[in-house]
Amino acid sequence: MIFMTENKENDMEWENDELKATVPFSAAGISSTIVLYSKFTGKMMLLDAGDGTTRDLLDIYGNRIVNEIDVIAFSHGHFDHMGGLYTLLGYMRMMGRTLPLNILIPKGCKEVEEIVTFFRSNYRESLPFDIWYHELFDGSGFDTDFFKTRAFEVKHYGLENITEDDIFMPALGYRIRIGQSIVAYSGDTRHCDSLEAGVRGADIAIIEATHLEMPETKRRVHLCLEEAEKVGKLAKAYMLIHRIPNYE
Ligand SMILES: [Zn+2]
Known part of the structure; x- marks a missing residue:
């Protein structure tokens, strides 16, 4: 069992023969x-893309990110x-990406959908690559040649949800097969049964442990730390991310 509970501002990493999972930055x-990096194909998959993603990925992978991010x-x-x-889209456009980019979102996730649709329509004449977004929901999937999600x-x-009623936003966890x-x-x-099912038996689980x-x-x-560790132990190894940073 490998587990990592530190959330420093530098990389967290886990790897086996087939893949390397890197968390360049994660703070609630x-x-x-x-970043999931497939060692055999050189392709990358990103799980979320918060502020600073382009900068942090360039530090690690250089301009390979322009074409090798598959999904x-x-x-x-x-x-x-x-x-x-x-x-990230702007950087890919500027650097002349040519391969299509697949973007997976929870069904109804307007925030991402509108950036994608704006970007495609605003730069229609000068966008050198296709951007395809796919709306997923519980139990659905999307496969590329390299990542099966x-x-x-x-x-x-x-x-946006101000009451204690269970009005949840479109939100998904993912289970990805690489080789x-x-x-x-x-x-x-927060803790839920579908999370446990999604994590169970994975080679590496990347779990939020905000509180x-x-x-x-x-x-x-x-999740709080204790809950996140409990869920993480359902996998063969786990990393805890998305902690609350300690800024005075
Ligand atoms: Zn959130």
């Missing part, structure tokens, strides 16, 4: 990005998970 309310899966539309998409529903809400390896990603969620201790409220938006 600021930004989260995960980006967004867990939900909160800014700290998708705020870097516009910059299945979505599972999670339970998350934010400032024979399985990666599970929680997205943002050190669960706040005294019924309105549970996130």
